[in-house]
Each structure stands twice: as C-alpha cells, then as structure tokens.
Amino acid sequence: MNAPAHARRRTRTIAAAATLAVTAATLAATGPAVADDPAPAPAVGSACPAAYPPAELVRATSTTPGTPVQGLTVSAGTTPDTVTGEFVGTIDDGIAPGVDMLVFKMKGSRITDASGAVDRGIWSGMSGSPVYAADGRLVGSVSYGMSYAPSDYAGVTPAADLYRAGSYAAGAAAAAIPAKVAASMRATGAAPQAVGGSMRRLPTPVNLPAGFSPAAAKSIAKRAGLKNVTFRSGSSGGRTSSQPIAVSAGSNVAAGYSYGSLPLVGVGTATAVCGSKVFAFGHPMDWLGKTKLSLHGADAVYVERDLDGAFKIANVGAPIGSFTQDRLTAIVGSLGPAPTGTTVRTTNRFGTHSRTSSTTALSPDWLSTVGGMQSSMDAFRVTDGIFGGVVRTSREIKLRRSNGQILTYRRSDISADRYDVSYGAAEAFAGDIDSILWNGFEDVTILGATESTTISEGYQAYSISRLEAKQFGQWTRVGSDPLLVRRGGTLKLRATLKRSPGATGVATKTVRLNVAVPRRKFKSPIGILSVSGGSYGSFDEEDMFEDYAEEEYDTMGDVSSLPDLIASMSRAEHGNDVFASLSMGRGRKAVEKKTRKATSTVVSGDFMLPVMVYGKPKKR
Incomplete structure (x- = not known):
C-alpha cells in the first residue's frame, strides 16, 4: 500500500453536544430514540435523594405561586449557596423525546441581588445545580437558561432522567417556550425578552490560558472538530492544582480533556454524589456516550458578566476521579484514581530563562492540540515579548504499533520567524504528533511526546x-x-x-x-x-495548529508502511x-x-x- 508520507489527520466524527442545532420539534418527528437501557435505572445508593415526580409539581398562575424548591450552587469559593425557586411550567419533550424540561424562576446567590432584581441571572457553570422539593427529594438540576441575556428563569433536567443518564441518544440544544409556559412566566414577572425566546443548554466553556488570542482559540476549536464549541480564555486557572478539592452535591465540579500544566476543562456543578458515584451538569459535556474525562473539584473566584451570558471563573483542583459517561441528561463518573492518558512534556529555553511543563491528555483527539498549545504558551512565557528570532528544536515521540512493537521517532530542526518566534516549533510538534497518530497505515498508541526548544533573539x-x-x-x-x-x-x-x-x-x-x-x-x-x-516561511497565528502543511515533508516521497513513515520523517x-x-x-x-x-x-x-x-x- 502506498500513501503520502504525510497522512492527513482523521476528522473527528463526534458532534459537540453543547452546540447541536437540533430542535425538540425536529427530534419529536423522528420518534423516541433507542435507549441504551430502556428499563428504569437501578437504585444508586441511599446517599442519593429520591427523584421527585414532575407530575406533583404545581404551575404558578397570576394568583397562586408554583411549587417551591430550594437549590444549591456556588458563586464564589467552594461552599454552596442556597437558592430558591418557584415552578413555572413544563416544556414537553423539551430536552428530548420523552424527556421534559422543567422551568423554574430562581432567586438568590448571584442570580438575583438583595432587592430581588436579576443580577447575573442563570450563569454558565450553574449546570448541574441541584434543586430539591420541601421534603428533600431531588427535583432535578439547573442545566438550561436564557443564555443571551441575564434571566432568572432556569430549565431543569428532571431527576429521574438525570439518574437514568445514557438512556436517550438524541437531545436538543434549544427548546421553544410554549404558550402555556410563557403565560406562567409572564404571571411571575418574566422580562419580555425571556418570554419570547427559548431555553438553551447552559454552555460549558472549555478553558484556554488567558494569553491565547481569539484567533488562536478559533483555530484550536476547528482543529478539535468542535466547530461551534465555546473556548473561553481564562475561564479557569491555567494549571491543575496539586491539591484535591472535595466534591459534593451543589459544589463546583470540572470535567477535563487534559490535566496538569495545561488543563482543558469545563466547570459546572455536581448534582448528586452517591457514595463514590458523581452525577453532574444535567446535560452532556461533548455527548460522546462512553468517555474518559478527568473529574476535579474547583474553587470559584467569581461570576463574570458577559454579552453572551454570565459565566463562572474557577481554579481547578487535582484530579480525584474519572467521568466515564457523557450522556444526554448528565455526565456520570466515580471518585477514585485519576484517569491515565498520554503525557506531553515540553521544555523551552531563552537565555537564562527556562520552563518545563507536563500535561496528561486523555484522548488522542487532543494530543496535538495539547502539545502545540503547551509549547507555544511556554515559549511565550520565557521570551516575555513578541519579537523575531530563531528556534532550535528536538522532538521525541514514543508509540506502540498495533502488533505491540515500540517505535521512537526523533528529530531535530531549526526554524525562524521575523515577527513572533513563539509559534513555529509548536506548530511542527503538533504536526508530527498528528502525522504519526493518523498515519493511514495502522492504528497506533502514542505513549509519550516531548519537545525541547532553545530560542534566540535576532531573525536570521x-x-x-x-x-x-x-x-x-x-x-x-x-x-x-x-x-x-x-x-x-x-x-x-x-x-x-x-x-x-x-x-x-x-x-x-x-x-x-x-x-x-x-x-x-x-x-x-x-x-x-x-x-x-x-523552511516554509513565517507562521501565521490565524492558521494556528491547522492540519499540518502537506508540503512540510513533501521531499520524502511515498512510503508504504508506518516504519517507513517514521524513518522518512526523521531524515527529512x-x-x-x-x-x-x-x-x-x-x-x-x-x-x-x-x-x-x-x-x-x-x-x-x-x-x-x-x-x-x-x-x-x-x-x-
């Protein structure tokens, strides 16, 4: 078999659940989805509160209040605040066929201020906040909101469906507010823009280091196959803490694609912790079904205002477990050992300054992104400025073939950029990872990837x-x-x-x-x-970590096997x-x-x- 020496990276076939453009009406026309386990969920242990039947909820009218609830969420620190709410109505099949959305008007914490006026509203990061009936039963989790303007109206995922996470294979990102629910919202004082809109899944932004530009974030999202997913710069700390932070119902919880020096995490709220089992978010992270994400506690700094809706900023603790299910109505995992993955280590030197970083990436889909981002951010940190220069680089990638054989790819190179020396080596590192991982000959497992760079000022x-x-x-x-x-x-x-x-x-x-x-x-x-x-010229940040240039190794000619590819890349x-x-x-x-x-x-x-x-x- 002949293949180009550089094999293009496979396209990810998953869809980003946070950005699905499927409406409940469209899904309803297809009929109920096939459930992973259509039978009722087994008991999850005495530590989990019983699910409150939505049929017992009473809708608010202009003369009578709706069923009251009390909830937990964190706006700052690690201790949950108490919030209260009033039932407004049900959006039938609002989450998916057979999964209704419960609408509540909420107040307290930073949702409203001391006078009862809307403050931050329902913010990103509240996803999973539990709400309870007066008798202590779990009504569900706050997981949807009017995300484009501050609003105190929340869409709640019912508890029974949350416990049964994984039973449905289709879901909506937005649910139109029907007339009967709109009437109840008007009766409870909803703003006109809230009544005229729809309930949208609360975003769970993936954190990027604060130094990354919008152009870089856009390119990273494109590379990851998540065309519309939200990457928010600085929404959580730039590294995983070495100290664990406990997780409980109503506390901050984070799910990560990577952890260590460069955590790519989404921060939300834990709905229930039943022994070692954790239910969170009340909606998917990436809607992958079975998955492997790191599980962390987090310390909220504050809730920030934004034109696209308020969002929580938090520092993420050390991994304390794994999320293994990424389902329609919750992500589910267990407390325990941190998940294993591939370690990406980078060292950048500039004069007397140096920085070494190490990150564990949990999916091969994120390996090249982690490698490129980590290398470029550390180069940016040690140079502490934007200028032209020269970079001398050495890279090593260890991999296991499908037959179990271990191969090691090594390469040294030199690059230069007239305007910004920080990115060229990072781009090449990301490209080498992709070329090996998606080689077109056989499936491989990358066991580790390292890059060391020495940066010199002065464009030559x-x-x-x-x-x-x-x-x-x-x-x-x-x-x-x-x-x-x-x-x-x-x-x-x-x-x-x-x-x-x-x-x-x-x-x-x-x-x-x-x-x-x-x-x-x-x-x-x-x-x-x-x-x-x-050399192929200067690096353009707009194309940051794009599919590696086809011409980068175009002098290698055709190769017919993975070992040939590794050898050709090494001597290119x-x-x-x-x-x-x-x-x-x-x-x-x-x-x-x-x-x-x-x-x-x-x-x-x-x-x-x-x-x-x-x-x-x-x-x-």
Missing part, C-alpha cells in the same frame, strides 16, 4: 534568489529553458542565498550542490529539477538545508536523485525547471 534567514548551473564548462543562470545534462553525469549547481527582509547577517551566501544524473535510459529524456530551502530536510532533487521517468520505473547541504541559518525559496538528458554515460 535567507531565501534562494538566484540559481546557476554549469553548462558545458560555464556557469549559466537558469531560466525557462531546459538544462542539458549527460546521462550518468553530474549536474553542478550554484545557489545564491539573499538575506531575507528584516534579517541580520551578510547580504548573500553561496551554496554549491552536485546532483547525480541517472545512467538509465528513459522513454522520455525530460526530467524535473527542484531546488528548495528547507531541515529548515537550514538547501536541497535539490532530479526526477526522471514515471510510475515504478521513476528514479529520483537527491542531494542537500546544511547552512548556518534557515533557508526558504524554491526553483523548479525541466532538465533534458542526452548522450550515453561515460564508461566507469
């Missing part, structure tokens, strides 16, 4: 500005005419390197290359000569190389002769032109 780079070939004893500047070379001879080349704009160093350099000409006689005497520098041209290749023939009879020469700085630019082979080779 050259480009090939002129190419000459020795023709019949004289150096001739190449143009559009074919070069003439004897079969079995040597094509002698002289490349002039010109200092790139903004770079330091001498104005020009000269590099000589000798390319062997095949002795074989081909059907066509015309071949193609390519002369290039090993470096950023400071000038290389030449002469290709003759087609198909199986094709021959490619290559040569390269290392320089002291990064080189870019390329020439491509035809070569005509003539005569007979000289006798050896």
